[in-house]
């Protein structure tokens with residue numbers, strides 16, 4: 408197992424390119440299962456979760472090749488295997504997004520039911536409700552979801568749940584409805600940019616979709632879809648993480664390939680605490696004078712503040728001059744970083760789904776344990792700001808969502824080494 412050893416206190420300065428979005432790429436790759444003919448997809452990041460998705464799609468009969476410029480082609484060569492087994496799904500919950508495409512295209516699918524993960528129970532009941540509404544017969548067998556339908560039929564579907572809309576649930580139902588007979592209207596659809604990107608890819612494949620990016624998506628079914636060329640949107644969560652890196656290190660970063668319109672809630676909060684964010688073409692310049700004001704943050708579905716940036720912003724607020732409040736409304740238990748940040752001297756008090764943060768002058772380096780992807784990113788950020796050495800253990804979590812994180816941060820002045828755990832013992 409590997410760890411990151413961070414010598415804190417250096418200022419980050421320079422320029423970084425933000426990669427294509429992991430969470431846009433995963434359902435888009437799954438949607439390639441719907442096409443007759445090849446698709447060419449640009450800017451898929453090179454990450455562990457993407458490699459898991461490739462492994463799954465190859466098992467499902469998709470031929471995938473990588474071009475010199477990093478783009479990838481996807482072409483379905485065989486439709487005989489429609490089983491997403493536990494071994495792959497347990498590594499990556501997002502493999503659930505093959506459910507809708509396989510059902511619509513092949514009429515029968517078996518996908519292992521994803522379990523909970525470090526950030527919560529994460530049920531998929533709303534995905535199944537939506538697919539049932541389209542006419543699928545669904546049952547559970549030996550931990551697998553089995554869904555069948557000779558032909559799906561368009562209908563009106565309400566996809567809201569107790570925690571708002573569902574991103575991958577919307578992706579599954581929207582993808583399936585593209586090949587249904589008639590018109591489907593999804594109400595309370597997720598409005599996240601990743602859902603919009605998927606819709607754009609599906610439209611390029613010949614799907615008839617309107618309303619994506621709003622809570623009401625209308626899909627008029629077509630009889631077939633063809634392959635298409637598509638470029639994945641920039642990763643707004645990676646961009647937000649690097650923005651916090653600039654702010655927390657009292658530095659200045661120019662971030663290339665950023666869609667600031669996807670990040671308005673986060674940018675608003677950065678400005679509120681005293682961080683400068685300047686827009687320039689498709690890039691932003693983020694700089695900080697380090698005297699940070701406290702604030703309140705509540706995570707919400709898009710366009711509200713994203714849950715995937717909650718841990719990173721909590722880290723920033725840990726060194727603000729005053730008390731802040733962070734409330735998590737999407738995954739009420741997504742607080743594994745709290746105990747680890749406390750080891751670095753952060754003063755955090757959790758009450759249910761709210762954390763009160765007593766800002767401290769400084770954090771002090773210590774060994775900490777990564778628990779999930781975004782919590783790990785938060786610990787790396789904390790390590791950048793902390794005095795002395797921070798060792799983030801179990802760093803494989805961060806590799807699921809950030810490509811070469813230490814090399815990229817080192818290129819703008821960080822001091823991070825990747826070591827084998829054994830070297831530390």
Ligand code: EPU
Pocket residue numbers: 430431433501527528529530531532533534535568569570571572573574575576597601714715737738780781808
């Ligand atoms: N929910 C249900 N039933 C369902 C589906 C969701 O109750 O059938 C609940 C969830 O438990 C949660 C809320 O609805 O409380 C929203 O969950 P959502 O379905 O939107 O999450 P997701 O689609 O499984 C994606 C991202 C997550 C991100 C969330 C929220 C991907 C691959 N994952 O998950 O990203 O946190 O949306 O924005 O797109 C990450 O990248 O670190 C990550 C966890």
